[in-house]
Amino acid sequence: MLSRAADSIYWMSRYIERAENTARFVDVVRHLVLDLPGRATNQWASLVQASGDEQAFQQRYGEATEANVIRFLTLDHDNPNSIYSSLWLARENARSVRDAISSEMWEQINRTYLMVKNAEEIKRIDDDPSGFFRHFKKACHLFAGITDLTMTHGEGWHFGRMGRLVERAEKTSRILDVKYYMLLPRVDYIGSPYDSLQWKALLKSISALEMFHKQYHRVTPVCVAEFLVLNRQFPRAMRYCLIKAEESLHAITGSPPATFGNLAEQRIGRLRAEMDYTDIREILDSGLHEYLDIFQEKLNAFGDAVFQTFFDLATRPDQNN
Amino acid sequence: MDFFRYDVGLFYDELFHQDGSTRPGAEILIQKIQDLPAGDLVRRQQAAEAAMMSLGITFAVYGDTQGSEKIIPFDIIPRIIEPEDWRVIEAGLIQRITALNIFLNDIYHDKRVLRDGVIPEDVITSSTSYRMQCEGIRPPKDVWCHITGTDLVRDKDGRFYVLEDNLRCPSGVSYVLENRQLLKRTFPKVFEASRVRPIDDYPGWLRHTLGWLAPQRIESPTIVLLTPGAYNSAYFEHAFLAQQMGAELVEGRDLVVRDGFVMMRTTRGFTRVDVIYRRIDDDFIDPEVFRPDSMLGIPGLMEVYRAGRVALVNAPGTGVADDKVVYAYVPDMIKYYLDQDPILPNVPTYLCWREDDRRYVLDHLEELVVKAANESGGYGMLIGPGSTRDERDAFAEKINATPRGYIAQPVVALSRAPVIVDDHFEGRHVDLRPYVLYGEDIRVMPGGLTRVALRRGSLVVNSSQGGGSKDTWVIDDESGATPGRSQQQAGG
Numbered sequence: 001m002l003s004r005a006a007d008s009i010y011w012m013s014r015y016i017e018r019a020e021n022t023a024r025f026v027d028v029v030r031h032l033v034l035d036l037p038g039r040a041t042n043q044w045a046s047l048v049q050a051s052g053d054e055q056a057f058q059q060r061y062g063e064a065t066e067a068n069v070i071r072f073l074t075l076d077h078d079n080p081n082s083i084y085s086s087l088w089l090a091r092e093n094a095r096s097v098r099d100a101i102s103s104e105m106w107e108q109i110n111r112t113y114l115m116v117k118n119a120e121e122i123k124r125i126d127d128d129p130s131g132f133f134r135h136f137k138k139a140c141h142l143f144a145g146i147t148d149l150t151m152t153h154g155e156g157w158h159f160g161r162m163g164r165l166v167e168r169a170e171k172t173s174r175i176l177d178v179k180y181y182m183l184l185p186r187v188d189y190i191g192s193p194y195d196s197l198q199w200k201a202l203l204k205s206i207s208a209l210e211m212f213h214k215q216y217h218r219v220t221p222v223c224v225a226e227f228l229v230l231n232r233q234f235p236r237a238m239r240y241c242l243i244k245a246e247e248s249l250h251a252i253t254g255s256p257p258a259t260f261g262n263l264a265e266q267r268i269g270r271l272r273a274e275m276d277y278t279d280i281r282e283i284l285d286s287g288l289h290e291y292l293d294i295f296q297e298k299l300n301a302f303g304d305a306v307f308q309t310f311f312d313l314a315t316r317p318d319q320n321n
Numbered sequence: 322m323d324f325f326r327y328d329v330g331l332f333y334d335e336l337f338h339q340d341g342s343t344r345p346g347a348e349i350l351i352q353k354i355q356d357l358p359a360g361d362l363v364r365r366q367q368a369a370e371a372a373m374m375s376l377g378i379t380f381a382v383y384g385d386t387q388g389s390e391k392i393i394p395f396d397i398i399p400r401i402i403e404p405e406d407w408r409v410i411e412a413g414l415i416q417r418i419t420a421l422n423i424f425l426n427d428i429y430h431d432k433r434v435l436r437d438g439v440i441p442e443d444v445i446t447s448s449t450s451y452r453m454q455c456e457g458i459r460p461p462k463d464v465w466c467h468i469t470g471t472d473l474v475r476d477k478d479g480r481f482y483v484l485e486d487n488l489r490c491p492s493g494v495s496y497v498l499e500n501r502q503l504l505k506r507t508f509p510k511v512f513e514a515s516r517v518r519p520i521d522d523y524p525g526w527l528r529h530t531l532g533w534l535a536p537q538r539i540e541s542p543t544i545v546l547l548t549p550g551a552y553n554s555a556y557f558e559h560a561f562l563a564q565q566m567g568a569e570l571v572e573g574r575d576l577v578v579r580d581g582f583v584m585m586r587t588t589r590g591f592t593r594v595d596v597i598y599r600r601i602d603d604d605f606i607d608p609e610v611f612r613p614d615s616m617l618g619i620p621g622l623m624e625v626y627r628a629g630r631v632a633l634v635n636a637p638g639t640g641v642a643d644d645k646v647v648y649a650y651v652p653d654m655i656k657y658y659l660d661q662d663p664i665l666p667n668v669p670t671y672l673c674w675r676e677d678d679r680r681y682v683l684d685h686l687e688e689l690v691v692k693a694a695n696e697s698g699g700y701g702m703l704i705g706p707g708s709t710r711d712e713r714d715a716f717a718e719k720i721n722a723t724p725r726g727y728i729a730q731p732v733v734a735l736s737r738a739p740v741i742v743d744d745h746f747e748g749r750h751v752d753l754r755p756y757v758l759y760g761e762d763i764r765v766m767p768g769g770l771t772r773v774a775l776r777r778g779s780l781v782v783n784s785s786q787g788g789g790s791k792d793t794w795v796i797d798d799e800s801g802a803t804p805g806r807s808q809q810q811a812g813g
Binding site: 155 | 587
């Protein structure tokens with residue numbers, strides 16, 4: 001398929017996934033705050049910090065109140081990582097490949113975009129944030145479902161899936177990190193009843209609570225980290241995302257498993273293999289935050305390699321098949 | 322809502338006779354509308370508009386970066402064309418396109434039509450749309466104007482006249498197809514009972530037409546639709562047609578000339594392209610031959626085209642026939658090339674570069690429509706009746722400065738059709754743009770884009786000037802003729 005089309009489908013999926021995860025981020029903090037009556041003073045500030053856009057936030061909003069942070073992360077047109085911006089970009093990408101995706105997919109993206117745009121006009125987000133986030137997540141799930149059910153599972157679909165999974169792996173690692181950020185200043189929480197409440201809130205906000213309980217009987221930080229980092233079958237776990245993204249990459253190139261024919265395959269294969277041969281003890285001993293940091297860095301490097309290998313028209317070596 | 326108070330006025334009405342009785346093809350529709358419970362029609366109209374919004378059948382509002390979009394206004398009352406009217410339109414268009422194609426072939430080769438004095442030579446040499454770069458080029462199968470969207474208007478006398486030929490990149494066919502889908506949802510029973518001729522296979526015909534042009538006998542040629550990009554106002558249509566045809570939607574930056582062929586950049590390297598349906602004007606398709614500052618085109622494209630290694634649709638150079646001065650000669654072309662009388666007449670046209678005509682135009686500006694010879698989309702126009710002294714003076718000055726650049730026509734009292742205005746019906750002026758495909762044979766899509774001037778009394782139907790659209794129903798005749806009738810291509 002056209003390089004430009006593959007690029008757009010990849011990014012269309014990434015942006016939708018990004019928007020969905022931003023909604024989950026906000027949701028996790030909302031739950032944490034509810035569970036920490038009176039002690040939740042700087043939870044919202046931590047969220048802005050974790051988003052990496054702290055400076056822009058402070059310039060325009062100042063104080064990190066719930067309303068300010070929610071507005072910044074959801075409807076702010078000038079925040080390039082807000083839900084609105086992500087959706088707008090997803091839609092622009094979808095628009096440029098309307099011939100390569102099903103009309104149902106386009107319609108769903110368009111509807112979701114209009115819903116967010118509308119939410120701003122009718123101030124829905126201020127009146128009923130829970131309702132908004134619930135609807136929004138559902139709309140994103142619907143898009144993923146429509147994609148899987150209406151698009152041929154060929155090259156374009158694999159690019160889309162790869163984009164979705166790379167974005168999700170990155171965001172799961174961040175969401176886990178946010179929780180750590182929040183607890184670091186108050187070490188005495190660890191192991192307290194509040195602690196397990198918070199971990200539950202985290203699991204719930206990424207729709208993982210029930211699946212977690214099938215495997216573990218107690219909610220402990222170690223178990224949650226193990227589940228979200230190393231699980232092979234839970235669709236939001238980092239390892240699951242890597243395994244499936246690598247599968248899609250090999251489906252696109254046709255290289256046999258466990259070999260590599262380009263930089264992208266090499267990087268993701270190595271990252272996945274590292275996960276295959278580690279365990280949660282090792283990760284926690286070296287520091288979860290540090291581990292997640294390095295993971296994100298390597299994932300970004302993989303993203304760059306995908307760009308160079310498939311999308312970059314200027315530098316890609318000439319080849320004729 | 323009912324039609325009891327609907328006023329046909331002094332115009333030809335597409336659904337009603339002058340005495341207020343319903344035209345035969347519209348009887349089922351009108352009956353149904355009269356029978357609807359109060360408020361139902363408006364609800365159907367709103368449902369259709371909501372569907373267009375969520376389908377993204379919109380155009381971007383220029384100058385608004387934060388995605389302000391509008392739907393093209395759409396009125397759910399269809400325009401109906403009786404079978405005997407359609408027969409005239411179809412035969413007339415086939416005749417006209419046949420003559421125009423021979424003209425294009427002639428004008429870029431032997432120029433017989435000039436040597437025989439049918440068209441004065443300086444009409445052509447002074448046309449800003451004449452492309453010297455195309456002289457001597459033989460497009461695949463000698464077809465130049467593969468896709469046309471001729472604008473027809475109906476005057477008070479009920480006759481159809483040709484207003485413009487639109488041989489470059491006529492747009493709007495996607496709205497025709499989408500309008501039909503919406504109407505089928507809006508009036509399913511009426512639609513079923515009205516024996517409306519289907520138009521849904523247009524993308525299939527289009528694909529067939531394009532495939533037929535592939536340079537060599539290639540089993541499955543690579544067909545692409547070249548768009549200026551997602552920010553073009555007609556982008557919806559480009560994406561829609563590519564999707565419906567299963568063609569690749571490409572931008573200039575996706576294509577490159579290599580080893581004498583046009584190639585597209587794919588995730589697996591370069592792939593050869595055989596047919597390009599380009600929705601970019603001649604001026605922009607190849608910076609090496611046309612405008613050097615074009616960022617939209619493909620350097621070297623024309624050389625590949627000249628060598629017959631890629632087909633371009635429509636052929637570069639067809640714009641000369643869109644020149645409104647050249648248009649005035651189309652009836653003469655039909656006589657000259659085909660030895661036939663034109664079936665569809667032109668609107669009478671005064672050419673300002675002819676001294677007598679110019680004098681007449683300048684003396685009668687108040688009654689005439691003056692148009693720039695090389696504009697379209699309703700731009701560069703003066704509608705005499707209702708114009709101000711200053712506007713007329715400004716045009717008189719322009720005409721005197723460049724007489725070749727202007728033509729004038731009497732005001733056509735465009736026919737009207739009822740549209741929903743709040744809680745009642747009012748007549749609004751309409752035109753008709755049927756689409757014609759010139760491939761192995763010439764096919765006229767049974768239907769077309771009915772554009773409506775939504776402002777009361779307005780004669781300007783262009784969407785850039787506040788126009789909307791309607792679905793167009795061509796009624797099948799009793800004999801149950803087969804859809805997609807066609808006529809063998811006349812020899813050149």
